Amino acid sequence: MAFKKNLASSKDDNISDWYTEVISKGNLIHYSNIKGFMSFLPNGWKIWQLIKKELTKEFDQRDILELCLPSLISQNDFLLEKKHLEGFAPELFIVTKTSNETEKYILRPTSEIAFCNLWRETLRNYRQLPIKHNQWTSVFRVEKNTRPFLRNSEFFWHEIHSCFETEEQSNDFAVDIWKLYQRFIKDILCIPLVAGEKTEAEKFAGAKTTYTVETIMPDGQALQSATSHNLSQNFSKAFDIRYQTKNNDYQDVFSMSAGVSTRIIGAIIMTHGDDDGLVFPTKVAPYHISLNCIFDDTNQELNAKLKELANKYSQKYRVHLNLNKDSTGEIIKNSQLRGDCCVLLMGPNDLKKNEIVFIDRITKQKQFINLDHLDQKLEELFSTFDQKLYQKAKAVFETKVDFAQTFEEFEQKIASGKFVRVFYCNEDLYEKQIKEKTGASSRCIIKYLDEQTQERCFISNKKAKVEIYFARSY
Amino acid sequence: MAFKKNLASSKDDNISDWYTEVISKGNLIHYSNIKGFMSFLPNGWKIWQLIKKELTKEFDQRDILELCLPSLISQNDFLLEKKHLEGFAPELFIVTKTSNETEKYILRPTSEIAFCNLWRETLRNYRQLPIKHNQWTSVFRVEKNTRPFLRNSEFFWHEIHSCFETEEQSNDFAVDIWKLYQRFIKDILCIPLVAGEKTEAEKFAGAKTTYTVETIMPDGQALQSATSHNLSQNFSKAFDIRYQTKNNDYQDVFSMSAGVSTRIIGAIIMTHGDDDGLVFPTKVAPYHISLNCIFDDTNQELNAKLKELANKYSQKYRVHLNLNKDSTGEIIKNSQLRGDCCVLLMGPNDLKKNEIVFIDRITKQKQFINLDHLDQKLEELFSTFDQKLYQKAKAVFETKVDFAQTFEEFEQKIASGKFVRVFYCNEDLYEKQIKEKTGASSRCIIKYLDEQTQERCFISNKKAKVEIYFARSY
Numbered sequence A, B: 001m002a003f004k005k006n007l008a009s010s011k012d013d014n015i016s017d018w019y020t021e022v023i024s025k026g027n028l029i030h031y032s033n034i035k036g037f038m039s040f041l042p043n044g045w046k047i048w049q050l051i052k053k054e055l056t057k058e059f060d061q062r063d064i065l066e067l068c069l070p071s072l073i074s075q076n077d078f079l080l081e082k083k084h085l086e087g088f089a090p091e092l093f094i095v096t097k098t099s100n101e102t103e104k105y106i107l108r109p110t111s112e113i114a115f116c117n118l119w120r121e122t123l124r125n126y127r128q129l130p131i132k133h134n135q136w137t138s139v140f141r142v143e144k145n146t147r148p149f150l151r152n153s154e155f156f157w158h159e160i161h162s163c164f165e166t167e168e169q170s171n172d173f174a175v176d177i178w179k180l181y182q183r184f185i186k187d188i189l190c191i192p193l194v195a196g197e198k199t200e201a202e203k204f205a206g207a208k209t210t211y212t213v214e215t216i217m218p219d220g221q222a223l224q225s226a227t228s229h230n231l232s233q234n235f236s237k238a239f240d241i242r243y244q245t246k247n248n249d250y251q252d253v254f255s256m257s258a259g260v261s262t263r264i265i266g267a268i269i270m271t272h273g274d275d276d277g278l279v280f281p282t283k284v285a286p287y288h289i290s291l292n293c294i295f296d297d298t299n300q301e302l303n304a305k306l307k308e309l310a311n312k313y314s315q316k317y318r319v320h321l322n323l324n325k326d327s328t329g330e331i332i333k334n335s336q337l338r339g340d341c342c343v344l345l346m347g348p349n350d351l352k353k354n355e356i357v358f359i360d361r362i363t364k365q366k367q368f369i370n371l372d373h374l375d376q377k378l379e380e381l382f383s384t385f386d387q388k389l390y391q392k393a394k395a396v397f398e399t400k401v402d403f404a405q406t407f408e409e410f411e412q413k414i415a416s417g418k419f420v421r422v423f424y425c426n427e428d429l430y431e432k433q434i435k436e437k438t439g440a441s442s443r444c445i446i447k448y449l450d451e452q453t454q455e456r457c458f459i460s461n462k463k464a465k466v467e468i469y470f471a472r473s474y
Helices: A015-025 A042-061 A082-091 A112-122 A169-190 A235-241 A263-272 A302-316 A329-340 A348-352 A371-400 A407-415 A429-436 B015-024 B042-061 B081-092 B112-122 B167-190 B233-239 B263-272 B300-314 B328-338 B349-352 B373-401 B405-416 B428-440
Strands: A029-030 A038-039 A073-074 A093-097 A098-107 A133-140 A154-164 A193-197 A210-215 A222-230 A243-244 A248-253 A254-261 A289-294 A319-320 A342-346 A356-362 A364-371 A401-403 A419-423 A441-448 A464-470 B027-030 B038-040 B072-073 B093-097 B102-109 B131-139 B154-164 B193-197 B209-216 B222-232 B243-244 B250-252 B254-261 B291-295 B319-322 B340-348 B355-360 B366-372 B401-403 B419-424 B439-449 B466-471
Touching: A015 A263, A029 B112, A038 A042, A042 A154, A042 A169, A042 A263, A082 B038, A098 B428, A112 A133, A112 A154, A112 A235, A112 A254, A112 B027, A154 A169, A169 A193, A169 A210, A169 A222, A169 A254, A169 B250, A169 B366, A193 A464, A210 A441, A210 A464, A210 B401, A222 A263, A248 B328, A254 A263, A263 A371, A263 B038, A302 A319, A302 A342, A302 A348, A302 B193, A329 A342, A329 B093, A342 A348, A342 B154, A342 B349, A348 A356, A356 A371, A364 A371, A371 A401, A407 A419, A429 A441, B042 B154, B042 B167, B042 B263, B042 B439, B081 B209, B102 B222, B112 B154, B112 B233, B131 B419, B154 B167, B167 B193, B167 B209, B167 B222, B167 B254, B193 B466, B209 B439, B209 B466, B222 B233, B233 B254, B233 B366, B254 B263, B291 B300, B291 B328, B300 B340, B328 B340, B349 B355, B355 B373, B366 B373, B405 B428, B405 B466, B419 B439, B428 B439
Parallel strands: A289 A319, A289 A342, A401 A419, B291 B319, B291 B340, B401 B419
Antiparallel strands: A029 A038, A073 A098, A093 A098, A093 B093, A133 A154, A154 A254, A193 A210, A193 A441, A210 A222, A222 A254, A243 A248, A342 A356, A356 A364, A419 A464, A441 A464, B027 B038, B072 B102, B093 B102, B131 B154, B154 B254, B193 B209, B193 B439, B209 B222, B222 B254, B243 B250, B340 B355, B355 B366, B419 B466, B439 B466
16 A cells, blocks of 8 residues: 655655755755855754754864854955866856945855965964864855755855874874764764765865765765865965974975865755655754644643653753644644654543654654653664664665776766776876766775786776776766 | 053053954954954854854744855845845945856845845745744945954844734834843843934834944943844835735734844953953853963873863863963963963972962952862852953943033033933934034933923923933944
């Protein structure tokens, strides 16, 4: 027997339509009348605040200090680091004053330049190092194809910017943050991932090395979910950020930057959502429990009991109490669309029987639970919820990851929506060809092969230099 | 015997120079190379985060939901509410895309328009009301004369925007938030204040009534510190925000908005700072305790003891531990400049005697405290700290507030830097004259007089309508 789902579209049949519908019905955002800009509604913003809370714990442990730099960058400063400029030039928003339209500013597409300006003027000697800064802010990029969370013209992120005395320290910290991101995405967001280094062609404009975390959406497309960059002295030389060393000479500082954006919310939605709506891991779910009155909203005893339960469980869970008498079907549907981890329903008869109706977001099975056992039932649910989400996602992930030996095999697998591992000569030239022929881009190098390798490149047939993933991407 | 102060300038002699110096040496901000834009350094940003934390507690109690709207507003939308437009028109930043310079956007100077767009498209019927929203964000205004915190081109604030079924509800909520601001500024920030309504000339562009909290800086100038506006149906009519009522007809919604900005940090600095640096009330002080090693940074026992103390007191206070052996004088100076509530110093001899040097930020007296009594000493300090700051500020406040019967008296008192109370006919025309002649603007109406009043207006000699404060302002 097939039940009707809450959504008209199906994740398996058309993930693009499903994504649009699940976001809109889940009440996470509202489209602005400016292309690529959106309002975060309270539940959407809550997810970002919960992500912030989880990451901030990690940043605090590393003595990363939070600050906030200006949103505008002067156009002249933007001309200083050429590769960086080339990377961003077509995507910029230009700002002028009504009173003076000749002075021009850029709405920051990222804040390397702002941090460089700050450090150049405040960094004096080695005793100030290392400097570890972070800001939670938004950045602006003109985008042709926009999509909520995945590609917005204004998007929110955190950006860590740090500087060090040596290249090793800078690189180590970039790697440390990259590993933190991997744990965060896997353990907190319950999303399977692949991590590695970007190729020359795909690395961040201005970086020496870009470390990336790639997640794989159910349609086999990659989503670049977190990146950490060793910038070496590329920015410090361009922006003249020098400090006095222990030996009283001067050195350009080594810097790194790293960030995770609201795009990760897109990854959460696509990984865990289903045809009944949104599903969230417990740490970032706007609501754990939706607690509702059914059948009679005038029964004072029932009302009091529900308030008592809301008070009790709010100590431990995020509870949404609804004392309006909506239809039972509507309540369940809205709660599932919204992604509450479970919905509880109680009517006058349930109260008499000391029972409550319990439906969890994963199995969607309706159960009557004696109130004396509710604590235990909730504990069971929440102690295994995240693990179940991860296992479910991992099963899908494994059907999407594949290996190709030849270009023919590769083309076929990319076309069928796979995230494909290959041996590769790592020469820029071929990346362009691959993109033109298959639409796939290199996602991350997972291994550098040694000189003695017998592996051949899948496209050039030269000796392979790396083991790498290619995929189409968001 | 006169001791040398940490700052070269004096708050009493030249508050303007003093303000610039105390901010710069206190390491709160760094000037950007774009006029009116600044970087919040970690300690400056921390103050704002602590303010956010305190206000958020109050907002949560009122079920105000946090969300986040776009930074850009389309230029066309800006033309819809004429008074609002006139209020902001000369101060706007205009945004274009590199790829398309004909479409124009405004960097939001405030978000009434963005909220109106959201509500118009999402508000359907009375069951959704009231809607209570808040966002923490930055806004942008071109300013001729800029000054850190007090007048920036990009400044941070929170803005509450809410809508209701009736004018009374909207006005009541505006008043509720206004009272919350008064308690927050007086009790948490320890700043004496005057509160009242703005005149027609001074109210927010688009508001029906503006409620304001005015603080008085030590030079007698007013600082508008928090405002709450009943917007009535001014915006809903302009932006067509209608909903279906219980009776199935349609009504334009009633709305209000309110905000406190980073300008309040300027008020904290000017109210509490002294010639040795910054001073902060305990709830918003970046550090409560500066804990330092002196004389010997290689003594492992000393090191361990300081770490133990730092761990212990971090449970209750914000502790800054410094294990570098800087000079005692430098440590004390830097701690005072930074505004730590107290500084603790320990050298090897102190450890042997089970003692610590204790200097609080208010009395600046050096005391040796037996470690067994340190808990109690800290508790004493922090239980009375805020009250002492308030009393000190209140004493200054009282020397600045004055009353004038005649315009001559008024001119004289304004010129001598007073915040002057008068009886006033409340006719727009005179406000312009007063401003031209004395530089003072109306700050707030504290009382509407009844028809039977015998009081005469200090400038027109007509029957007085209100009791009101005038002052020069920041």
